[in-house]
Amino acid sequence: MRGVWTPDRIRAAEERLFEAVAEPVVMRRAANGVALHVRRLLGERAGGVAGRHVTLLVGAGNNGGDALWAGALLRGRGVGVTAVLLAPDRTHGEGLRALRAAGGRALAAEGSSGLTSEAVGALRRGDVVVDGVVGLSARGGLRPLAAEAVGHVGAPVVAVDLPSGVDPATGLVEGPAVSAEVTVTFGGLKPCHVLEEGAARSGRVRLVDIGLIPYLDEPDFTVLDPEDAGAAWPVPSPEDDKYSQGVLGVAAGSASFPGAAMLTAGGAVRTASGMVRYAGPAADAVRESWPEIVATGSVGDTGRVQAWAVGPGIGTGSNGREVLARVLEEARPVVADADAITLLARDAALWDARDPETPLVLTPHDGEFARLAGERPEDRVAAARETARRYGVLLLLKGNSTVVAAPDGRVLVHPSGHAWPATAGSGDVLTGMLGKLLAAGVEPLRACGCAVLVHARAAEIAATGSAEHGGRAPRVGGDEEGRAERTVGAPIGASALLAAVPAAIREVRAAATASVR
Numbered sequence: 022m023r024g025v026w027t028p029d030r031i032r033a034a035e036e037r038l039f040e041a042v043a044e045p046v047v048m049r050r051a052a053n054g055v056a057l058h059v060r061r062l063l064g065e066r067a068g069g070v071a072g073r074h075v076t077l078l079v080g081a082g083n084n085g086g087d088a089l090w091a092g093a094l095l096r097g098r099g100v101g102v103t104a105v106l107l108a109p110d111r112t113h114g115e116g117l118r119a120l121r122a123a124g125g126r127a128l129a130a131e132g133s134s135g136l137t138s139e140a141v142g143a144l145r146r147g148d149v150v151v152d153g154v155v156g157l158s159a160r161g162g163l164r165p166l167a168a169e170a171v172g173h174v175g176a177p178v179v180a181v182d183l184p185s186g187v188d189p190a191t192g193l194v195e196g197p198a199v200s201a202e203v204t205v206t207f208g209g210l211k212p213c214h215v216l217e218e219g220a221a222r223s224g225r226v227r228l229v230d231i232g233l234i235p236y237l238d239e240p241d242f243t244v245l246d247p248e249d250a251g252a253a254w255p256v257p258s259p260e261d262d263k264y265s266q267g268v269l270g271v272a273a274g275s276a277s278f279p280g281a282a283m284l285t286a287g288g289a290v291r292t293a294s295g296m297v298r299y300a301g302p303a304a305d306a307v308r309e310s311w312p313e314i315v316a317t318g319s320v321g322d323t324g325r326v327q328a329w330a331v332g333p334g335i336g337t338g339s340n341g342r343e344v345l346a347r348v349l350e351e352a353r354p355v356v357a358d359a360d361a362i363t364l365l366a367r368d369a370a371l372w373d374a375r376d377p378e379t380p381l382v383l384t385p386h387d388g389e390f391a392r393l394a395g396e397r398p399e400d401r402v403a404a405a406r407e408t409a410r411r412y413g414v415l416l417l418l419k420g421n422s423t424v425v426a427a428p429d430g431r432v433l434v435h436p437s438g439h440a441w442p443a444t445a446g447s448g449d450v451l452t453g454m455l456g457k458l459l460a461a462g463v464e465p466l467r468a469c470g471c472a473v474l475v476h477a478r479a480a481e482i483a484a485t486g487s488a489e490h491g492g493r494a495p496r497v498g499g500d501e502e503g504r505a506e507r508t509v510g511a512p513i514g515a516s517a518l519l520a521a522v523p524a525a526i527r528e529v530r531a532a533a534t535a536s537v538r
């Protein structure tokens with residue numbers, strides 16, 4: 022599990038760190054981390070380090086200072102280094118002196134009419150470009166000269182702290198911005214590394230220890246890693262039977278939408294052993310697809326369950342309303358998706374059926390969120406947190422980065438790193454998976470984080486066939502940790518995602534086992 026802190030809180034921790042350790046020492050630690058990851062990327066993409074060329078794009082602040090110091094260190098490894106200075110009179114003085122003393126070149130970016138041809142040449146020549154334009158203090162979109170320079174970058178980029186042009190606090194991008202292959206950040210993750218466009222533009226995020234950790238308080242939110250999901254994933258123990266692992270009731274689908282029932286129920290079956298019951302008009306179809314499911318026609322006839330998954334395909338008319346009200350009255354943990362969210366958003370009386378002490382998870386996409394909150398989410402973390410608090414629910418806001426907020430203010434974020442789950446019916450699969458984790462007794466916030474992580478990974482496995490390749494997706498260039506964007510994949514439907522859920526579970530469980538060795 023990794024913490025994420027807002028820029029203000031990172032800065033406040035840095036202030037405390039500087040009382041104990043001199044600022045230049047800290048900066049040197051940061052630059053060491055940058056130089057290390059530049060060397061690695063040169064090895065991957067340029068086949069070696071010595072004799073290769075790196076171009077530094079350097080802004081006016083300490084972010085540029087980090088880049089210059091890293092350049093000085095790279096000179097010591099035989100790398101040719103050219104710094105393109107966006108603000109020559111305000112460049113970090115010590116960093117520039119260090120680079121020059123190590124034999125690096127520096128040139129002003131700006132000529133009489135924008136970027137000089139020399140600067141453009143340097144940006145084009147680098148085997149790797151280091152983005153030291155702006156870091157934590159970024160405000161608004163890139164300044165015109167910086168934007169022009171970024172437009173000339175063709176080589177793989179190592180971003181210092183964060184990709185320039187991305188808002189550090191939100192991950193939003195206004196205008197041109199850097200797309201990094203690797204982002205080297207210091208002390209703790211910032212929101213831009215895991216939210217919105219910033220998540221994709223950050224590439225592989227590498228965290229460097231600069232001694233900040235003891236000065237950081239509780240994170241603003243957290244990101245689960247595969248090993249966290251693997252450690253929490255329920256598997257049967259020798260004492261277990263089918264009931265003790267938690268029984269999930271699925272109330273999904275209708276005569277017109279039997280597929281929603283199949284996908285939701287399937288998500289549950291593939292997530293954990295034990296038992297799944299189904300209640301609804303698609304009972305025959307569900308029995309045919311999933312013979313292991315005990316299916317009945319109505320919620321009242323279902324028998325005992327430890328949690329419910331309700332909503333996909335139930336419709337928003339009186340039948341759907343009746344189903345949802347009956348499920349809520351059972352006072353068991355519930356995951357409510359799709360039509361159930363629409364019903365809850367427009368019918369305040371439905372909330373009376375709910376026991377406020379029993380966990381209720383709502384899993385809206387942005388459109389469903391707007392029905393609940395009155396507007397589409399802008400700052401997704403703040404919006405999810407506020408809505409979770411207001412309704413007293415766990416709010417799982419789906420998207421490329423999924424945000425899960427608990428009513429007590431805790432938040433988990435999962436940046437998927439790809440968009441393979443964006444396919445019709447994949448939300449239904451997620452609902453079934455999450456319901457089964459709730460039925461198994463996994464703590465609700467963690468259950469949400471685990472379900473989202475494994476669901477996204479299952480989609481990636483299905484799209485790329487990576488499980489068939491011994492855990493490695495076929496990739497175009499790059500190393501085994503290469504980004505999903507460079508992975509060769511083919512579009513999938515939700516059934517393919519569903520079929521890959523066991524492979525994704527095996528993978529996270531293997532990660533958990535490896536991490537305790």
Ligand SMILES: NC(=O)C1=CN([C@@H]2O[C@H](COP(=O)(O)OP(=O)(O)OC[C@H]3O[C@@H](n4cnc5c(N)ncnc54)[C@H](OP(=O)(O)O)[C@@H]3O)[C@@H](O)[C@H]2O)[C@@H](O)CC1
Nearest residue numbers: 051081082083084155156157158159160161162163164182
């Ligand atoms: N604190 C520490 O010692 C440590 C910090 N560390 C490093 O320091 C970084 C923070 O450094 P910082 O605070 O100096 O600011 P920084 O992000 O370089 O930007 C400031 C300059 O950028 C400019 N600018 C602003 N917005 C812009 C835009 N949209 N487009 C273009 N330019 C823009 C703005 O110029 P302006 O044009 O507004 O005058 C201003 O001069 C942090 O990210 C990390 O890398 C590490 O070494 C660890 C120790």
Ligand SMILES: Nc1ncnc2c1ncn2[C@@H]1O[C@H](COP(=O)(O)OP(=O)(O)O)[C@@H](O)[C@H]1O
Nearest residue numbers: 386419420421439440442443445446447448449
């Ligand atoms: N651009 C995207 N990148 C990654 N995941 C996405 C993207 N768009 C949607 N998803 C994921 O796909 C799933 C879609 O769910 P949902 O919108 O409910 O679809 P449906 O109702 O068709 O099942 C969610 O898990 C969501 O997080």
Ligand SMILES: [K+]
Nearest residue numbers: 152155181183
């Ligand atoms: K940067």
